[in-house]
Amino acid sequence: MAFSNPISNLFGKSPILPLQDHMSLVVRCATQLEPFFEAAIADNWPQATNIFNQIVEYENKADELKKDFRLNMPNSLFMPVPRGDLLSILAQQDEIANTTKDVCGIVLGREMDIPTALQTDFMGFVQSAIETCQKALTAINELDELLETGFTGQEVKFVKKLIRELDAQEQKVDKKELKLRHRLFKLEADMPPVDVMFLYSTIDNIGAIADTAERVGNSLELLLAK
16 A cells, blocks of 8 residues: 555545554454364364465465555654554564464474364364454454544543453453363373473464454554553
């Protein structure tokens, strides 16, 4: 998306839409975690490979949007929102897609086994992390409305409510992660140590995806406070 000059941004295209488009692609990437791990649990590695390729495609498209955003966003006092704040949110969104790709790449490369005793809790954990990302997208999609209302009125209250819901969802992910790690601890004596190490890492990284989605909401909340 191109910007002709700083003044035109007061009356023309907003820099917010590309940020929202980027987050939409990022969340499409993260939502592939569920079918990917369903395929992995079923030992359907050709299907897992196809899903991973889709994740890579989404992540690559998100990278292109990120680069365009950085190159074309004006460095100007006329920006309705501080440039650095938008770049910070962009970096956090980008981290979600990158971590998703990295997690799935490692699982696929190792054809990682998830013990039967963990599978139900594991998939619940994955679904909860995805929901956190979706709630972050819902919040980011209100940013243009916030600009239109000048960060005042009922819209601010609505966005604050969305951010509270996002925080609550991330806390659910933390609880599911704690439960999953505890169950893995009970099983690890009967598993190859390297498999245990990689499974803990996978759990950590899925939790990190939810943590990063929450940080997107926190960054939006900081904008409300300015």
